[in-house]
Structures are given as C-alpha cells and as structure tokens.
Amino acid sequence: MAGGAIPHFQNDAGHKLIEIGVKEFMCVGAAAPFDHPHVYLDMGADDEKVCPYCSTLFRYDPTLSADETRPAGSVYRDEAA
Template sequence: MAGHSIPHFQNDAGHAAVEIGVKEFMCVGASQPFDHPHVYLDMGDDEEIVCPYCSTLYKHDPSLKADETRPAGCAYHDEAA
C-alpha cells in the first residue's frame, strides 16, 4: 500500500483557476451530484494543467501545503470514511 494519499480537489464555486501546492492530484469536479469521475492529473514539469472533465485550470504554487488551495475551500474531503 502507498505511504501517502493523493490530494483531491473540487471547484464548487466555478473558479476560473485554482492554485494548489502539489503537482499530482485528483480532480472530482464539484460536490455530489455535480461531480465527475475522479480523474488523476499529473502536471509533470509544467506549472499548470486543465481538467479534461470540468475545465478547471489548476496552477502549482509550491508555497501552499498539499491540502491548501487558493482560493480557499477547494480541497475535497471524502466524508464516507
């Protein structure tokens, strides 16, 4: 089993761009029932990536922690666990 979990992000407010502190993550779209398949995204050497499902532009900001976003409130936390 992996030693870390992949951060998940959402965009309920429909922001044009969301800054995050990681380059590998999952996008879930928005909260249910407006979510989309949880898609793994990897920026690689780039500093930004667009989700192919919801078109959210994610920008890497290394000053943010793995669970921080700018604007705030875009980190997704599964409440089923």
C-alpha cells in the same frame, strides 16, 4: 506522490483557476451529485494543468501545502472516510 495519499480537489464555486501545492492530484469537479469521474492529473514538469472534464485550470504554487488551495475551500474531503 509516492508514499502518501493523492489530494483531491473540487470546484463548487466554479473558479476558472485554483492554485494548489502539489503536482499530482485528483479532480472531482463539484461536490456530489454534480461531480464528474474522479480523474488523476499529473503536471509533470509543467506548473499548470487543465481538467479535461470541468476545464478548471490548476496552477502549482510551492508556497501552498498539499491540503491548501487559493482560493480557499477547494480541498475535497470524502465524508465516508
């Protein structure tokens, strides 16, 4: 994702699948203190990627924007930023 910030996603609700509008992103697990190392994931030519830490399945949906998820509420926002 050259030229822009990498979106971060979290899974506080424990969803098995989160649809996102980007193919390069960071997974943080759940919100602190229940997060895992913030891991960079790249789907490449695929449309799905499983986080190796929390096993969340992320699926690319081109109809979603970079700051939108389905189900809603999985975009991570750093409170310090």
